Amino acid sequence: MTDVTLVPADSIELSALVTLMNEAYSDYDVPMHIEDASMRFMLSSFDLDRSESRVALLDGAPVAVALLGLRGARAWIGGMGVAPAARRRGLGERVMRAVIERARERGVREVWLEVLTTNARAIPLYERLGFRHVRRLDVLKLAQPPATPAGVTTAPFELEAALEFAKLHRRAEEPWQREEGSVRNWVRDGLALECTAAQVGGRTIGVAIHRIAAGRASMLEMISVPGQESLSTPALLAAAFRPEADQGLRWLNLPQDDAASPIVLGLSPEFEASQHDMRLTL
Numbered sequence: 001m002t003d004v005t006l007v008p009a010d011s012i013e014l015s016a017l018v019t020l021m022n023e024a025y026s027d028y029d030v031p032m033h034i035e036d037a038s039m040r041f042m043l044s045s046f047d048l049d050r051s052e053s054r055v056a057l058l059d060g061a062p063v064a065v066a067l068l069g070l071r072g073a074r075a076w077i078g079g080m081g082v083a084p085a086a087r088r089r090g091l092g093e094r095v096m097r098a099v100i101e102r103a104r105e106r107g108v109r110e111v112w113l114e115v116l117t118t119n120a121r122a123i124p125l126y127e128r129l130g131f132r133h134v135r136r137l138d139v140l141k142l143a144q145p146p147a148t149p150a151g152v153t154t155a156p157f158e159l160e161a162a163l164e165f166a167k168l169h170r171r172a173e174e175p176w177q178r179e180e181g182s183v184r185n186w187v188r189d190g191l192a193l194e195c196t197a198a199q200v201g202g203r204t205i206g207v208a209i210h211r212i213a214a215g216r217a218s219m220l221e222m223i224s225v226p227g228q229e230s231l232s233t234p235a236l237l238a239a240a241f242r243p244e245a246d247q248g249l250r251w252l253n254l255p256q257d258d259a260a261s262p263i264v265l266g267l268s269p270e271f272e273a274s275q276h277d278m279r280l281t282l
């Protein structure tokens, strides 16, 4: 007889949660290994709520997990998985249903998640739970900076002004990991972010928030005045490159409905992965 109990994720040690995540992702399509520090970073950056996240214990041992991020009326699945030996017994579905119920109780209207387009095990599970494909997200890498278009200059910009500019001009919603809530959490947690504006004749036509870490530049947010993308996108990408970022520039989850997407794709980036951005409406 096997006994399954669902418990809040903060009722097990952080290190046990890390071990469970690493086990659940041990045969994932993209190699993934986290440490206690990276788990703390994820919990803090993405507003993952350990007390509303759920772990399934099988005969007392943690075997399945669903991490729930909460931001007002929106929620996000910040990782979920089942240890290989415990799969196909309905545990993935149980932890997901449990966190969706927690989200509903907390007044959430939409639950979002991303799933690799190659993940043939998780996609049917999410569809069965009612999640629907909204758009494609690309994980891209540029090895070289593009040329800055003639007449465009770039200059450092204030973060608050960049966030205001983004609010004003954003048409495609940013995915959870790079949206304003995450940016503000990074600032609170002391991460060094850079902001750049692209200008033509003194007028700001686009802004970017980016970061350099571990030899790599990352694009966190880029917004252009509608119609100015072909000028501002290459200029802002070029400005994010630095000699110390010799591994190029990465853009996590660039939405296909973002105006920068066709321009970035036209620069022949390396594709690390594509994901389905999926939503469940409660």
Ligand SMILES: CC(C)(COP(=O)(O)OP(=O)(O)OC[C@H]1O[C@@H](n2cnc3c(N)ncnc32)[C@H](O)[C@@H]1OP(=O)(O)O)[C@@H](O)C(=O)NCCC(=O)NCCS
Binding pocket: 024, 025, 027, 028, 079, 080, 081, 082, 083, 086, 087, 088, 089, 090, 091, 092, 093, 094, 114, 115, 116, 119, 120, 121, 122, 124, 125, 126, 128
């Ligand atoms: C995806 C995953 C969580 C499924 O967990 P699980 O406990 O085996 O899933 P369940 O037993 O609850 O299955 C529920 C439904 O999901 C789908 N599903 C699960 N595994 C599947 C597989 N190998 N092939 C196709 N569909 C599958 C089915 O619709 C299944 O219903 P069914 O058993 O009646 O056919 C698990 O395979 C896993 O941890 N994978 C690695 C980590 C991962 O990919 N996480 C998701 C990241 S986005």
